Structures are given as structure tokens and as C-alpha cells.
Amino acid sequence: MRIQLLPDQLISQIAAGEVVDRPASALKELLENSLDAGSTDVQVALIQGGIKTLRVADNGIGIRKEDLNMALMRHATSKIASLEDLESVASLGFRGEALASIASVSRMQVTSRTSEENHAWRITANGGEVAPLEPAALAEGTVIEVQDLYFNTPARRKFLKQESTEFGHCESAFHRIALSKPEVAFTLQHNGKVSARYLQATPQKRVQDVLGKDFSDEAIFFDESTAGLRFWGVAAKPTFNRHNRDTQYTYVNGRFVRDKLLAHAIRQAYQDVLHHDRHPAYVLFLECDPSLVDVNVHPSKTEVRFRDGQAIHRFIFHSLHKALAAPVGQINQQVNPANTFQAPEVSYPKYQAQMPFTAREPQSFYQTMFGDLAARNSQEAGTSTDRFLQQFSSENTETRVQNLLENEDATLNFPLGFAIAQLHGVYILAQNAEGLVVVDMHAAHERIMYERLKNALDCQQIAMQPLLLPLSFQADKLEVALIEEMLSSGSDALQQLGFELAVLSPTTLAIRAVPMMLQEADVVRLARDVLKDLREFGASRALTERRNEMLGTMACHAAVRANRHLTIQEMNALLRDMETTERSGQCNHGRPTWFQVTMQELDKMFMRGK
Ligand code: ADP
Ligand code: MG
Numbered sequence: 001m002r003i004q005l006l007p008d009q010l011i012s013q014i015a016a017g018e019v020v021d022r023p024a025s026a027l028k029e030l031l032e033n034s035l036d037a038g039s040t041d042v043q044v045a046l047i048q049g050g051i052k053t054l055r056v057a058d059n060g061i062g063i064r065k066e067d068l069n070m071a072l073m074r075h076a077t078s079k080i081a082s083l084e085d086l087e088s089v090a091s092l093g094f095r096g097e098a099l100a101s102i103a104s105v106s107r108m109q110v111t112s113r114t115s116e117e118n119h120a121w122r123i124t125a126n127g128g129e130v131a132p133l134e135p136a137a138l139a140e141g142t143v144i145e146v147q148d149l150y151f152n153t154p155a156r157r158k159f160l161k162q163e164s165t166e167f168g169h170c171e172s173a174f175h176r177i178a179l180s181k182p183e184v185a186f187t188l189q190h191n192g193k194v195s196a197r198y199l200q201a202t203p204q205k206r207v208q209d210v211l212g213k214d215f216s217d218e219a220i221f222f223d224e225s226t227a228g229l230r231f232w233g234v235a236a237k238p239t240f241n242r243h244n245r246d247t248q249y250t251y252v253n254g255r256f257v258r259d260k261l262l263a264h265a266i267r268q269a270y271q272d273v274l275h276h277d278r279h280p281a282y283v284l285f286l287e288c289d290p291s292l293v294d295v296n297v298h299p300s301k302t303e304v305r306f307r308d309g310q311a312i313h314r315f316i317f318h319s320l321h322k323a324l325a326a327p328v329g330q331i332n333q334q335v336n337p338a339n340t341f342q343a344p345e346v347s348y349p350k351y352q353a354q355m356p357f358t359a360r361e362p363q364s365f366y367q368t369m370f371g372d373l374a375a376r377n378s379q380e381a382g383t384s385t386d387r388f389l390q391q392f393s394s395e396n397t398e399t400r401v402q403n404l405l406e407n408e409d410a411t412l413n414f415p416l417g418f419a420i421a422q423l424h425g426v427y428i429l430a431q432n433a434e435g436l437v438v439v440d441m442h443a444a445h446e447r448i449m450y451e452r453l454k455n456a457l458d459c460q461q462i463a464m465q466p467l468l469l470p471l472s473f474q475a476d477k478l479e480v481a482l483i484e485e486m487l488s489s490g491s492d493a494l495q496q497l498g499f500e501l502a503v504l505s506p507t508t509l510a511i512r513a514v515p516m517m518l519q520e521a522d523v524v525r526l527a528r529d530v531l532k533d534l535r536e537f538g539a540s541r542a543l544t545e546r547r548n549e550m551l552g553t554m555a556c557h558a559a560v561r562a563n564r565h566l567t568i569q570e571m572n573a574l575l576r577d578m579e580t581t582e583r584s585g586q587c588n589h590g591r592p593t594w595f596q597v598t599m600q601e602l603d604k605m606f607m608r609g610k
Pocket of ligand 1: 097
């Protein structure tokens with residue numbers, strides 16, 4: 001066969017395979033066109049999963065009569081004119097392929113009216129064969145109707161799935177776009193029934209409308225900027241995790257993308273607080289100068305390439321990590337904007353609900369009430385748990401706490417309220433302005449110890465507590481070999497972690513010092529577990545890559561055991577600590593450490609006021 005140029009229509013049909021491989025991709029292109037045209041109201045109507053009919057009506061700027069023909073031509077666009085334009089492209093479309101591709105594989109009608117015209121014009125294309133323009137009636141904007149998608153390309157049509165599956169994909173495409181443009185109203189109809197209607201809203205409200213109240217209730221809203229970059233959005237708290245990646249939306253300059261770099265940075269920010277087989281949920285937006293990102297990497301434009309990927313990765317990781325680490329009080333403060341839109345209706349107790357947060361900072365209030373104790377506590381990261389808790393049992397503190405309890409208003413000032421009892425040696429019950437707070441004592445304490453250990457290791461000062469009498473224990477060959485190897489190689493890993501161990505005999509090890517924070521723990525079991533981790537990870541990785549797991553093991557030993565009786569003062573000390581500790585809302589394994597049962601919810605359980 002000789003080499004020949006392909007006919008235009010065939011080129012479009014080939015392109016259609018990439019740009020519009022199924023109704024959902026055609027819908028995505030049409031929606032993007034409507035948004036590029038500045039529409040504030042976009043209505044979608046589908047029949048049979050979009051295969052029979054796919055109709056998008058908008059109130060945007062419209063297409064001029066003399067441009068209607070061009071709109072259907074391949075590589076015809078009003079959005080860029082030069083390579084420079086492409087580098088700074090701010091519109092969603094720019095390739096000028098979508099309408100031509102769709103027109104080549106369907107029966108398409110474009111009806112449009114600009115503000116200059118006194119009636120609309122319509123152009124019809126049948127498998128790419130364009131008929132002459134005709135006048136039409138339309139108030140404003142553009143209506144594009146696509147019938148019988150792939151009627152002339154049976155091979156492609158064969159790949160289509162069941163109507164309900166195709167509709168599902170259309171719905172996802174619709175949701176992605178709706179999430180990115182809260183300032184635009186959207187309606188989606190399928191087979192004559194309205195399946196979604198979103199009014200113009202704030203970003204938080206739109207997230208709630210699209211993803212539901214369960215998600216928005218458990219989400220943190222944040223907004224971070226640095227030179228030329230902005231990263232903001234709504235990220236679910238780690239306790240609201242998923243077993244799949246469905247609730248993960250990332251956008252770059254308003255465009256939905258699937259990007260490995262973004263996904264990796266986000267995953268890392270969650271890593272510390274999420275169990276590894278669970279997936280976080282989020283809707284996140286990165287905004288940057290268009291010249292810093294290449295959007296022309298893939299025909300469907302869902303992939304991007306960053307000029308300086310590392311800087312973007314760092315910025316995203318830090319912004320999100322910070323948002324997720326915000327102590328209890330701050331999280332609730334941030335989540336407030338979203339919550340103000342919620343209906344008061346509450347069905348059953350929820351995790352970590354919004355808490356009232358009065359104008360006073362918990363830290364400063366804490367300091368006024370507990371004076372220098374608070375300051376001492378933060379300085380003495382190395383203080384043992386129990387000794388730390390005992391500080392609060394001092395007479396002086398006791399009277400202060402007593403005064404506080406007598407003063408009703410005071411309880412309002414602590415997000416987690418005041419302890420009233422310990423339940424079966426496992427839970428702390430506390431009263432706050434909203435109602436009842438239930439805390440998993442061990443999980444909460446473990447988290448606090450973990451964060452303290454991390455801080456201490458970061459500052460290279462996990463304080464050591466030498467033991468008056470070294471503790472010796474029977475060790476196996478591998479444990480002894482590990483210590484010998486570490487001593488002979490000059491590794492200071494153990495020391496950095498706050499331990500001093502020595503080999504007494506081929507079957508005995510001695511513990512000479514342990515981290516001060518952990519001196520109340522079962523020291524032998526602690527040392528054994530630490531050795532086990534060191535052996536598994538290797539001494540250097542235990543302090544780098546595997547550092548958090550290492551510290552997790554240690555924190556677990558440090559945390560108060562169940563069935564240990566705590567005084568009210570000790571419980572309050574723990575609550576105050578939780579309020580000022582990063583990521584205290586969940587334990588190291590991503591389980592919640594506390595939850596709120598509001599008065600409303602209790603009233604409901606008892607059917608009060610009914
Ligand atoms: P692109 O979006 O890449 O420019 P398309 O094939 O999607 O290419 O659209 C071709 C042109 O048709 C657009 O550049 C735009 O000028 C015009 N157009 C398409 N849809 C609309 C719409 N809903 N409202 C106004 N203009 C539109
Ligand atoms: Mg387009």
C-alpha cells in the first residue's frame with residue numbers, strides 16, 4: 001500500500017478514540033467547554049447512560065454565527081493562538097479537538113446565541129457531515145445535543161458497557177467538574193429524572209452537596225500559600241478513611257488530574273496517621289502560575305507535568321501535614337465554615353464532632369489556670385508519664401481544678417471539657433459545652449507519647465534515665481549478636497533512642513539506661529521490642545525510614561495501660577495534653593482517640609422534647 005494522507009473525518013474518528021472513548025469523556029469535554037464560556041448555570045440531560053442522548057445546556061457567552069462551522073472543525077479553537085498562549089493557558093480546553101471528535105462519531109446539534117444576536121443559530125452534523133446553518137430559538141448560551149454516540153463506529157460501540165455503568169461514569173465526570181466549580185450551578189438528569197442539583201455555593205458547601213455530610217463532617221478545611229503557589233481544599237480526618245480510592249479528588253489550576261506526584265505527597269502527609277491498607281478521602285486544589293505546569297501531556301488532559309516537581313511535592317506535603325496535625329481546638333475552628341451550612345439534624349453519635357471554641361485560646365487559658373505548671377510540662381518533654389500526671393495532683397492544682405468545676409462557664413473553654421469519671425478502666429468520660437466526650441485513654445496517651453518521642457528525637461534529645469541497678473535478662477543469640485555488632489560498628493542508634501545496653505554473657509543482656517519518658521514501662525519487654533525492630537529494620541533505617549514505626553513501638557509501651565486507675569486530675573491533665581498535641585484526634589493506627597456525644601444526640605436517645 002502506498003503512503004497517503006488520511007481523510008479529515010477519519011483523523012477525527014481516530015482522535016475520538018482518545019478524546020471521547022465513552023459517553024463520560026464526551027460529557028467531560030462538553031462541560032469544560034461550558035465552563036470555559038463563563039457559564040454560571042449548566043444543565044445536563046442524559047438518556048440511556050448518555051449513549052442515546054447527551055445534552056449540555058449552558059448560559060455562557062455563546063458561539064457567534066460565523067464561528068459555528070469552525071467550532072466543529074478539527075484543531076479549531078478560540079482559546080489559544082500561539083505557543084506562548086499554550087504556556088500560560090488558563091482555560092480547560094485548548095486543543096480544539098473535542099467538538100470535531102464527538103461530531104465525527106455521532107449525530108450532533110449545536111445551538112448557540114451570543115449577546116449580540118437577536119436569535120440563535122443551529123448547526124447539525126451527522127457523523128461529521130455538516131449541514132447548513134439554520135435559525136433557532138434559544139434565550140442565551142449554548143445547547144449541545146449529541147445523539148447515538150458511535151453509531152458509525154460499531155467497533156467502539158461494542159466496548160460500551162451497560163447503560164447503568166456508562167451513567168455511573170458520566171456521574172463521576174459530572175461530580176469531578178461540579179466539585180471544582182462551586183460558583184456554578186449544575187443539574188444532572190438521567191432518563192428524565194433529576195439525579196443531582198447543585199446550587200451556587202461556597203467550596204465547603206459544594207463538597208458537602210456532592211460527597212455528603214458524613215464526609216464534610218469529618219473534614220478539615222485548609223488554605224496554604226507560599227510564593228506563587230496555593231494549596232487548599234478539604235481533607236477528611238484520618239479516622240474517616242476508606243478501603244478504596246474513590247473519594248480522592250485533586251485539581252491543578254481547576255483541572256481534575258490524576259498525578260502520581262500529588263498522590264504521593266498527599267499519601268505521605270497521611271502516612272503517619274493512617275493504617276497502610278486504608279485510603280484517605282480528600283478534595284484538594286493546587287493553584288500555580290500556568291507556566292510552571294505543562295497541561296498538554298495527554299489528550300484527555302488528566303495528566304500534568306510540573307517544572308519543579310520537588311518544590312511542589314514539598315509544599316503539598318507540608319501544607320497537608322500541618323492541616324492534619326492541627327490540635328483538636330484548631331481543627332474544629334477550621335472545620336466550622338463547612339459546618340455552618342449543616343442542618344441541625346443529627347442521627348447518631350459521630351466521631352470528633354465540631355466543638356465550640358470560644359475566643360480564648362486553650363493554651364493561654366491553660367496557662368492562666370495552671371500557671372507555670374503548663375510551662376514546665378512543655379519544657380520537660382522527658383518527664384515520666386506518671387510523674388507528669390502527678391504534678392497535677394498537687395494541692396494547688398487540685399483547688400484550681402475544683403474552682404474550675406464549680407464555675408460552669410469554665411468547662412466551655414476547653415474543647416475536650418472536664419473529666420467526670422473513668423469507665424471500666426478503659427474510657428475517660430468528660431463533660432464539655434456540647435455534651436459528653438468519651439476518650440480512649442490508652443490510645444490518646446499513646447498518641448501523645450508518640451508525638452513527644454518524635455519531637456525529642458528530632459531535637460536529638462531523648463533523655464536517658466540510667467538505672468540504679470542494671471536489669472539483666474535472658475536474650476537469644478540474635479539479640480546478643482545485634483548488640484555486639486552495634487557496639488563494634490560504633491552505631492549510636494540505641495543511644496539516640498535513649499537506651500544503653502550491654503552484653504553480660506553469650507545469653508544475657510543488661511539494660512543500663514532507658515528513655516526517661518519510658519521509665520515507668522515494663523523495661524525488659526520494651527527493650528526486647530526495640531531490639532526486635534532494630535533487627536528487622538537495621539540500625540540506620542530504624543532512625544530514618546522506619547523511624548516512626550520504631551517510635552510507635554516505644555510509645556505503645558509508654559502509654560497508660562487499661563485498668564490503671566486515674567484520678568480526676570490525671571484525666572484532666574491528659575485531656576489538656578490532647579488539646580495541645582498534634583494529631584491527637586487519632587492514635588498511631590488511625591483509630592479515633594475520642595468522640596463526642598452531643599446533648600442533642602442524648603436528648604434524641606431519650607426522646608426528650610418529643
Ligand atoms: P477547545 O475547547 O479545545 O477549544 P472544542 O472542540 O472543545 O475545542 O471547542 C471548539 C470551540 O468551540 C471552542 O474553542 C469554543 O470557542 C467553542 N465552544 C465550544 N463549546 C462552547 C460553549 N458551550 N460555549 C461557547 N463556546 C463554545
Ligand atoms: Mg473543549
